[in-house]
Amino acid sequence: MAYPIPILHSAVNIMTPLxxxxxxxxxxxxxxxxxxxxxxxxxxxxxxxxVFTYYTGSMVLxxxxxxxxxxxxxxxxxxxxxNLKSNVFITGLAVNLLVxxxxxxxxxxxxxxxxxxxxxxxxxLPVLDIPVLANIPVIGDMLSGHPAFIxxxxxxxxxxxxxxxKTPFGFRLRATGLHPTALASLGIDPNRYxxxxxxxxxxxxxxxxxxxxxxxxxxxxxxxxxxxWIALVVIFLGNKKPLGLxxxxxxxxxxxxxxxxxxxxxxxxxxxxxxxxxxxxxxxxIGFSIYAKKKDSIQS
Amino acid sequence: MADTQRHPRVSALxxxxxxxxxxxxxxxxxxxxxxxxxxxTPGKTLWYFFFGPLQNTYYFGxxxxxxxxxxxxxxxxxxxxxxxxxxxxxxxxxxxxxxTATICAIQLAPLGIPGAVLALLAGALVAGFLGGLSxxxxxxxxxxxxxxxxxxxxGVVLMVNYLIAGPFMDTSTNLIATxxxxxxxHLPLILPPSNLSSALFLAVVAVFCVHFYLFKTxxxxxxxxxxxxxxxxxxxxxxxxxxxxxPMFLSGALYGLGGGIAIYGTYFSCMKEFSTGMGWNxxxxxxxxxxxxxxxxxxxxxxxxxxAGSRNAMLHSDVTFEIASIVQSVVFFLVTSEVLQxxxxxxxxx
Numbered sequence: 001m002a003y004p005i006p007i008l009h010s011a012v013n014i015m016t017p018l019x020x021x022x023x024x025x026x027x028x029x030x031x032x033x034x035x036x037x038x039x040x041x042x043x044x045x046x047x048x049x050x051v052f053t054y055y056t057g058s059m060v061l062x063x064x065x066x067x068x069x070x071x072x073x074x075x076x077x078x079x080x081x082x083n084l085k086s087n088v089f090i091t092g093l094a095v096n097l098l099v100x101x102x103x104x105x106x107x108x109x110x111x112x113x114x115x116x117x118x119x120x121x122x123x124x125l126p127v128l129d130i131p132v133l134a135n136i137p138v139i140g141d142m143l144s145g146h147p148a149f150i151x152x153x154x155x156x157x158x159x160x161x162x163x164x165x166k167t168p169f170g171f172r173l174r175a176t177g178l179h180p181t182a183l184a185s186l187g188i189d190p191n192r193y194x195x196x197x198x199x200x201x202x203x204x205x206x207x208x209x210x211x212x213x214x215x216x217x218x219x220x221x222x223x224x225x226x227x228x229w230i231a232l233v234v235i236f237l238g239n240k241k242p243l244g245l246x247x248x249x250x251x252x253x254x255x256x257x258x259x260x261x262x263x264x265x266x267x268x269x270x271x272x273x274x275x276x277x278x279x280x281x282x283x284x285x286i287g288f289s290i291y292a293k294k295k296d297s298i299q300s
Numbered sequence: 301m302a303d304t305q306r307h308p309r310v311s312a313l314x315x316x317x318x319x320x321x322x323x324x325x326x327x328x329x330x331x332x333x334x335x336x337x338x339x340x341t342p343g344k345t346l347w348y349f350f351f352g353p354l355q356n357t358y359y360f361g362x363x364x365x366x367x368x369x370x371x372x373x374x375x376x377x378x379x380x381x382x383x384x385x386x387x388x389x390x391x392x393x394x395x396x397x398x399x400t401a402t403i404c405a406i407q408l409a410p411l412g413i414p415g416a417v418l419a420l421l422a423g424a425l426v427a428g429f430l431g432g433l434s435x436x437x438x439x440x441x442x443x444x445x446x447x448x449x450x451x452x453x454x455g456v457v458l459m460v461n462y463l464i465a466g467p468f469m470d471t472s473t474n475l476i477a478t479x480x481x482x483x484x485x486h487l488p489l490i491l492p493p494s495n496l497s498s499a500l501f502l503a504v505v506a507v508f509c510v511h512f513y514l515f516k517t518x519x520x521x522x523x524x525x526x527x528x529x530x531x532x533x534x535x536x537x538x539x540x541x542x543x544x545x546x547p548m549f550l551s552g553a554l555y556g557l558g559g560g561i562a563i564y565g566t567y568f569s570c571m572k573e574f575s576t577g578m579g580w581n582x583x584x585x586x587x588x589x590x591x592x593x594x595x596x597x598x599x600x601x602x603x604x605x606x607x608a609g610s611r612n613a614m615l616h617s618d619v620t621f622e623i624a625s626i627v628q629s630v631v632f633f634l635v636t637s638e639v640l641q642x643x644x645x646x647x648x649x650x
Contacts, residue, residue, distance in 0.1 A: 036446075080633050087636035089386065089446065090587060094632030097580065101625030108620040109338055226454060232447060271462035278455040282448060289441040 007257045012143060013215065015253035016150045017042065017224075020208030021231035022238065022245045023153075023160050024201030029235050030164070031190075031197040032177035036092030037077055039228025040099040041202055045070040045209025047103045050117050050219045051110070059214065067206030073099070074202025078195045096228075104221065118218035149211050156204070161242040173197060226277060233285050255280045319641040320588060324602065327630040334626060338619055345617040352612025353605055359612065361494020365566060367597075367604035369394065369575070371503040372558025373582015374600055375510045378591040380431075380551035382514060383543050384527040385438075386446035387431055387551045390579025392453030392460075397427035397556020398563050399460045402570040403468060405481040405563075416485040416564070423560035424553040430456060431552020435545035445548060453579070464572050476572040487565040497565035504597070506554070511593040523547055555582065577625075581607075584628055587635045603628070 021038045028035035048069040053062025073095065081091045104115045111117060127147055164170040173193045175183045180190035205228070212227075213219045230252055237251075238244030259276045262268060332346060339345040353363045373390050380387040387393075401423030408415030434449040470479040487497040514520040525533040526543035534540045559575060567574055581603050588602065589595035610624035634640055 034446075076633075080637065084634070084640060085638040086633070090636045091633055093388075093580075093583070094629045097625050097632060098629035101622040101629065104622040105334075105338065105620055105626065108622075114620065226451075229447065229450060269462055269466065271458045271465075275455045275458035278451045278458075282451040282455070285448065285451070286437055286441065286443055289437070289443040293441050 007254070007261050009146075010260065011250065011253040011257040012150065013146060013253075014256050015249045016153045017208035017212050018227055018231055018234060018252060019157065019245060019249040020153050020204045020211070021201075021228055022234040022249060023157060023242070024204030024208075025231050025235050026160070026164075026238075026240060026242065026245060027173065027197040027200040028194070029240060030174050030177045031194045032180065033081070033088045033194060033197070034092075034232070035198070035201055036089055036232070037074070037095035037228075038201065038205060038231050039224055039226065040092075040096035041070055041074055041205035042209040042212070042224045042228045042231075043096075043099045043103060043222075044073050045206035046213045046223050047099075047106070047117070047209070047219055048206070049210025050213040051106070053214070054117070054119050063207065063210040063214070066210045067203055070206030070209065071199055071202035074198045074205075075195075077202075078198035081198070082191045082194050100222075103219075115221035116218065117213075147211075147215070149207070149214075153207075157242055157246060164242065169193075225274070226281075230277060230281050233281050237284065237288050251284070252277070252281065320590075320635075322640060323631060323634045323637075326634060327627050330630045331623065331627050334623055335613075335619070338623070340618055345613045345619055348616045349609040349613040352616065353608035357491060358494045359608065361491040361496035363604050363608035364491070364500060364601075365494065365496040366607060367600040368499050368503045368565065369558040369562045369578045370581050370585045370600035370603055371596055372506060372554050372561065373578060374585030374589055374596040375506055375593055376431075376551040376554035376558070377583050377586035378589065378593060378596060379510060379514070379523075379554065380547050381586060381591045382527045383523045383547035384530065385435060385544065385548050385551070387434070387449050387548060387555075388446055388583070389431060389434065389449035389453035389456075389552065390555050390582050391576070392456035392579070393427035393430055393552040393555035394559040394562075394575045394578050394582070395460050395573075396430060396456050396559070397423035397553075398559030398567075398575060399423075399463065399478070399570045400426040400556070401560030402478050402481055402563050405485055406479055409482040409484075412484065419481075419485075420557060420560040420564070424556040427556020427559065428549040428551075428553030431555070432545050432549030435548030438548075439541050439544040445544075449548070457573075460570075461572055464570060470569065475569075478570045480569040481563060485564055486568060487561075495566050499561045499565035502561055506557070507593050507596060510554070514593065555579065558582070581628070584632060584635075588631065 021042050024041075025035050025038050045066050047066075049063050049066030051062075052065035052069075053059050056062050056065070077091055077095050080086050080094075081088050107113055107115045107117060164174065172183060172188060173196075176190040176193040176197075183190050183193075208227075209224070212223055216223065231249075234245055234248040234252060237248035238246070256277055259273050263270070263273045331349065332342075335342040335345045335349070353359050373394065376390065376393075377387055401419045404419035404422045405416060408419050411418070430452055431449065433452060434443075434445040437443040437448050438445040464478055465476050468478045470477055487499050487502075489495070489497050490500070512520075514524060522533070522538045523543050523546070525536065525538055526540045527547075530540050533543075558578070562575070562578075563570060585596060585599045585603050588599040606627050607624050610619075610621050610627075613619050613623070614621045
């Protein structure tokens with residue numbers, strides 16, 4: 001059995017955008033907003049990351065500018081949702097719709113085609129080998145030799161945990177979702193925390209999206225392929241805790257990696273492979289809600 | 301303001317539409333800005349956008365025709381939303397409904413017109429089942445119907461793609477499409493040379509039916525009560541569990557019906573991804589109409605106009621069709637804003 005190790009290795013790779021998106025989504029979720037816009041924000045990050053890399057010639061600069069643009073978009077989303085008091089589902093859909101149109105329109109303007117960005121001399125992602133880890137069998141193969149972004153995302157996860165559970169900001173953010181009026185009575189504006197939560201999700205989705213394109217070496221239409229939606233499910237499955245996100249994201253990434261492998265090895269029609277993430281996510285989500293319901297009824 | 305005080309319903313209508321008109325004005329302003337940013341000939345682009353769909357019978361009829369599936373979708377979403385259910389599965393429901401209706405119509409050709417009706421109902425049933433499934437999951441296990449309907453829809457779109465390009469593909473044409481439905485099933489054209497068919501009348505009938513159901517029947521009342529306050533409705537003896545599944549079923553069925561009728565009236569065979577975007581547009585239409593069946597028709601016409609305008613501008617100028625989705629997203633952004641709605645709500649309004 002030589003297959004499992006490459007599958008595990010690519011699962012860790014696939015997991016990262018999902019993990020980053022769900023991390024950002026966790027902040028909005030805890031502030032009491034179901035952020036459907038993750039999909040659109042990821043796509044925005046994916047597009048801007050590659051476009052700015054093309055124009056600046058530097059990947060780091062490109063990704064940073066891409067993150068900035070995505071945060072700008074999430075600021076628009078936050079302004080409309082929080083300050084103009086709109087329905088968060090609808091504004092989230094607006095972001096998804098806007099980005100899917102905007103990327104095509106911009107592609108048409110800048111590259112004269114309908115949604116593909118690819119160019120010569122696209123810098124490859126630098127790969128890091130972790131010295132000691134790489135020597136451990138299986139785990140080393142799985143965890144070492146990835147682009148630096150992946151290790152950055154783990155670092156961010158730790159930061160995310162620290163911010164949420166060890167800082168006044170984290171306490172207040174979580175209070176925003178639990179009891180906004182209590183927070184308001186202390187003279188703290190819950191809307192400020194919601195706004196910041198949206199900005200954070202813009203930041204992580206900008207980074208996660210950039211990872212998607214740089215990994216592939218091109219931007220193609222619908223490159224996110226529902227990852228933003230899956231990230232929402234990851235948040236539920238991860239029990240709204242940072243470490244839970246890691247586990248849930250890994251489960252989805254394993255399924256994805258396996259289906260990629262199955263596509264190559266078994267002769268399954270491409271549409272089935274494309275549908276698999278949705279079907280799998282649906283099943284996991286239903287399974288989890290059955291579990292949660294059972295637990296609830298036992299407790300009460 | 302003595303006049304409006306005597307007619308509270310009239311003043312409410314004026315206020316509501318004032319908010320919507322403001323939003324539409326902002327969206328169109330965004331379009332003008334886009335045209336100046338993106339086009340080398342913004343004047344020409346805007347002319348074709350605004351007047352292209354109206355310049356002759358052909359374009360005008362086609363615009364009206366493209367509003368028909370949006371009316372069905374808008375009705376479907378309104379029905380679900382009235383019962384506090386989010387149906388984000390329109391894309392898959394409209395596509396699967398159209399596909400099922402097409403396949404059944406081909407099989408049921410010998411039955412004549414009853415066969416055509418049966419095939420349409422079969423399409424509605426399949427799409428309704430997909431919607432109802434999300435409602436069932438919510439009723440049974442509190443699974444968010446918003447996410448499940450989206451996931452199911454995406455999976456279904458890919459499955460139908462597979463079926464159209466695989467087992468059901470008509471190999472005698474170069475299109476990726478099923479066989480054509482029998483000619484006897486085609487709905488008559490009413491504004492040649494355009495594609496506008498008598499499906500328009502069916503859409504108007506559907507609006508009346510949904511309006512009647514929601515506002516003149518006991519079940520419609522119970523559905524709306526469940527949507528307004530589920531706990532209260534249950535306390536009042538309404539079977540609120542039923543109103544988690546039934547509205548989602550009806551919502552999907554209306555989408556599916558819209559898909560089937562689009563085949564009978566316009567497309568005649570189920571082409572791969574012919575309905576892409578119709579589901580989301582149906583949702584947008586329902587939002588603009590504020591889930592009022594009677595307002596769905598003008599809202600659908602507005603959306604059809606935006607799409608037709610973009611298509612016209614693309615044909616005659618240097619912009620791409622996707623500018624339509626940017627204008628649509630501006631509408632999405634603003635349409636539920638309480639602040640913008642209140643701009644016109646004067647003091648003293650509750």
